[in-house]
Amino acid sequence: MSSVAIPAPGRRRIRWSRVVVYSLILAFLLFFLLPVYLLLITSFKSFDQVSLSRMWDLPTSFSLESFNRAWNGGEGVIGMRGSFWNSVQMVVPATVISCILGSLNGYVLSKWRFPGSETLFTLILFGMFIPYQSILVPLVEVLREIRLYATIPGLVLVHVVYGIPITTLIFRNYYATVPNELVEAAKIDGADFFGIYRSVMLPLSAPGFVVVAIWQFTSIWNEFLFGLIITNDPQLRPVTVALQNLSGSQFTQWNVQMAGALLVALPPLLVYIFLGKYFLRGLLAGSLKG
């Protein structure tokens, strides 16, 4: 009964803190959405509305001219359609192979540990932190030697190899949560290496595969340095390189650049919107303790 008077000031204090919380939350929302707003309104403006002095004005009519120019090219702009296709051809096989390799490595390093396997794991992990500048020149030399330089299969190989650390890490940590008793039981039932993989690990692996596939898909799609160095042929470059070229050219109108940026952003954004939960898991797995 005596506490009746107490909630009032308490409630007021809470309310004030609520005001602060919501103002900050909305301020950050503005910060995060400002570039999105600019990207959207600019991309949908027609060419005669594009003016830097009115860049924050809403488009007065809806137009897909910028997208058309960014996609198909024209008037000095190389369209991104071709490079979009290049990226797809690079990302899909690289992602599939990465998943298979990562899963096998993770399985071995979590359920078939051998003397030195932890050291091997640490050595593999280091590969995900290196600046790729420190391997680029030898990489180009070797790719030339095996005739994969400036080819899509060459890019696939590179992304698969340098994807080994992260995919192994995610699968290893994921498989570590599978109880060893299940593996032991399968062994007693006479299952061999692949038998256990098929009957115990694979049926539990779906979320692991989704996380790794999404991770590899988005990071390979977004990758720039390898795409830049390994494809000197404009016909073969992936989307990020094409976009950078588009933005580096002074003759390209900026609305076309914005439309191009939106096109490049779209596939990973769709993945994020529909599979955000798994995307986040991959992100957090990258921080090792996942």
Added chain:
Amino acid sequence: MQQAETLSARPARRVRWMNRDRAIALLMIAPSALAIAVFVYGFIGWTAYISMTDWRGLAISTSFVGFDNYLTIFSTGRFQTNIRNLIVFTLFFLASCLVIGLLLAVLVDARIRFEGFFRSVYIFPMALSFIVTGVVWQWLFAPGNWPNDPTGINLLFKQSGLGFLQAAWTTDTNVVPGWRIEGLRTRIGIPMAMIPVVVAAVWQMSGFVMAMYLAGLRGIPDEIKEAARVDGATEWQVFRHITLPMLQPITLSAVIILGHISLKIFDLIITMTGGAPGNNTEVPGLYMYEITFKANKFAEGAAVAMVMLVVVALLVVPYLIYNRRTEVER
């Protein structure tokens, strides 16, 4: 007879089975181990070797010059400027990401409405390429003919009555305070053009830090905080003395992840500024690309790459070893 053998040899056979499986396990990981051995460690060794030759121009040279290339790059004003820029970028980027990430995590964790929506918006830039981020922010920070005929964010400031906030952004050539130190060929200070690049990078990465901290916050048992509150601790004291210390491992992970991204930064800068104005936003990652693939100074480029590698390794290797230790203990 065969059956008898199977029966009697059962224990021995099981051991043999295990051995066969072990062999298969080794066989399965061998290709990956080999690929990493060659593509990571072999190539690093190769680059280290190139960095000690005098390879310039397109014809490979193998004459050994020791550490000459390292002395050369460290004595140039351009590389010294690169290092200054990298330090400034890394410090500002790390500090801002950690503070904003933690703040966002606390805000989102404060039982707000539409929590899922806000969280998704704060994280979404992580799904984008640095190239996309660079293209968009390049236009946001294009100053135009300010203050009278501004573009981008300057125009937005002018239109909303905040005209005094206009600045030269990515075209600002100032280095603050710009001290000259005997023997150094670069001015010490903050290259102002780096600020917009930091903003874009923070826009892209702080949501990731938020996600890490959020996972940490959700992992702290309510009972501990409740016990402190019962003992009369204020909300700030609970945060300062319970929440923050328990988030420390996450801060460490975040510093490692952000740190190695920051030390390797390349995509964002080549798109947003290309290293300009002057070399005020150029970093070693970009410099290596320019001198190796544009100027064909392969040996010097390799030296820059090795410096980058050593710096990243100083940050990451202790962490990897520490992680392995704690894992083995577990």
